[in-house]
Each structure stands twice: as C-alpha cells, then as structure tokens.
Amino acid sequence: MAPPGGGPADRSFDAVVLAGGRARRLGGSDKPGTPVGGRPLIGWVAGAAAGAGRLVVVGPPRPGLPDAVVVREDPPGSGPVPALRAGLPEVRAPWTVLLAADLPFLRASHVAALLDAAAGAGAGGGGAGAVLVDQDGREQWLAGCWPTGPLRAALAAYEGGSLRGLLGPLRPVPVALAAGERPPWYDCDTPDALVHAERLAAPYDP
Structure with a gap:
C-alpha cells in the first residue's frame, strides 16, 4: 500500500505530453x-504512457485520445516551459512523466524505467527525477519523470524559457537505455527524420 500523501513507494504517475509546438522544420x-507505422506520433506516446492516471495533452484536442485532459499554453506555440505551466496544474499524481509528442519508439517499459530511476533517486536522498539520455549522454528533457511537488516548486520559481534551465538544477538521474535501431529518444523534427522513422516502424496493430 502506498503511504498517505504519496512518497517514494507510491509509483502512481500522470503524464504531460507537449503537443502544441509549431513544427517549423516540418x-x-x-x-x-x-x-x-499506421499510428499518429502522439498515439505512440500516449500508448507508452498508458499506465498514467491522467493523460494531460498540451495542445489542440485529439480525436484519438478521448480520455485525455486537453489544455493550451498561452499563447499557443510559445514553447515547452509555458506548455508545462499549462499542463502541470492538471496533474494529481505524486509523479509527473513529461514527454514530447513525437517519440514513435518510446514504449511503456521505457517510461517504467524512468519512474523506477526517479523513485530510486528520491528514496536515496539524491537528486529529484530522472531523464532519458541518448547514446552520447545528452539529456532528453522531454523524456523524463519528476516528483510533482519539487517540479511545481521549481516551475513557480523559474523565470526563464529553457527546460534545461528549469530541470537541470533538480539533478535528475540520467537513464541510458538499450537503443538498437529504434532508440526511445528518437524524435521526428524534420522530414528526413519522419521518413526514417516510417522505415523503421513496425505496423501498429490495435
């Protein structure tokens, strides 16, 4: 049983998916x-976060996600920090999984690994949260798990516009996962990236 009010032993989480960018390079x-692979990018991400108590989508409504809580940043397309400010008030769980909407190879097992690492860090008295790192050790700030209370406090005190500036001081645990040809951090920011993802994607079988 989880301790009252949440805590390291309580692994329940809500997911905030940032889906309102302007996609200039596309x-x-x-x-x-x-x-x-026959499924919208945001559908893959929502599937990876299927264990969330609430799925909070910051962006326009999505017909394929009828149970999502949908909010918009102000103004729309103003960046990830304003989007997080819009989405975080909808979170009720002790953990917040923060994700981009364009990660076609992210899976539920990857989200679970982030949650395990973040909970382990909290229990050990270290930093707060966990963030996925790529093959070069670079943090992927839109693929992470954070204790909701410290994340709220950090956001309330932050006046900048950089996710790195917001999340880096929380000293998250870096999580390196086996990649193969479909790395979980692979995002689709360019037409070439989309073509490559389509080539690698297995067909979606609902």
Missing part, C-alpha cells in the same frame, strides 16, 4: 498527428 504541419 513546414508548420501537425507533427503530433503525423502517422508513423
């Missing part, structure tokens, strides 16, 4: 709605 198209 000509302003609806990147989260772009299909890869």
Whole structure:
C-alpha cells in the first residue's frame, strides 16, 4: 500500500505530453498527428504512457485520445516551459512523466524505467527525477519523470524559457537505455527524420 500523501513507494504517475509546438522544420504541419507505422506520433506516446492516471495533452484536442485532459499554453506555440505551466496544474499524481509528442519508439517499459530511476533517486536522498539520455549522454528533457511537488516548486520559481534551465538544477538521474535501431529518444523534427522513422516502424496493430 502506498503511504498517505504519496512518497517514494507510491509509483502512481500522470503524464504531460507537449503537443502544441509549431513544427517549423516540418513546414508548420501537425507533427503530433503525423502517422508513423499506421499510428499518429502522439498515439505512440500516449500508448507508452498508458499506465498514467491522467493523460494531460498540451495542445489542440485529439480525436484519438478521448480520455485525455486537453489544455493550451498561452499563447499557443510559445514553447515547452509555458506548455508545462499549462499542463502541470492538471496533474494529481505524486509523479509527473513529461514527454514530447513525437517519440514513435518510446514504449511503456521505457517510461517504467524512468519512474523506477526517479523513485530510486528520491528514496536515496539524491537528486529529484530522472531523464532519458541518448547514446552520447545528452539529456532528453522531454523524456523524463519528476516528483510533482519539487517540479511545481521549481516551475513557480523559474523565470526563464529553457527546460534545461528549469530541470537541470533538480539533478535528475540520467537513464541510458538499450537503443538498437529504434532508440526511445528518437524524435521526428524534420522530414528526413519522419521518413526514417516510417522505415523503421513496425505496423501498429490495435
């Protein structure tokens, strides 16, 4: 049984998916709605976060996600920090999984690994949270898990516009996962990246 009020032993989480960017490098198209492997990019991410108590989507409503809580940053497309400010008030769980909407190879096992690492860090009295790192050790700030209370406090005190500036001082645990040809941090920011993702994606079988 989880301790009252949450805590390291309480692994329940809500997911905040940032899906309102302008996708300039894709000509302003609806990147989260772009299909890869027969499923919209945001559908893959929502599937990876299927264990969330609440799925909070910051962006326009999505017909394929009828149970999502949908909010918008102000103004729309103003960046990840304003988007997080819009989404975080909807979180009720002790842990917040923060994700981009364009990660076609992210899976529930990867989210679970982030949650385990973040909970372990909290229990050990170290930093707060966990963040996915790529093959070069670079933090992927839109693929992480954070204790909701410290994240709220950090956001309330932060006046900048950089996720690194916001989240880095929380000293998250870096999580390096086996990548193979479908790395969980692979995002689709360019037309070439989308073509490559489509080539690698297994067909979606609902």
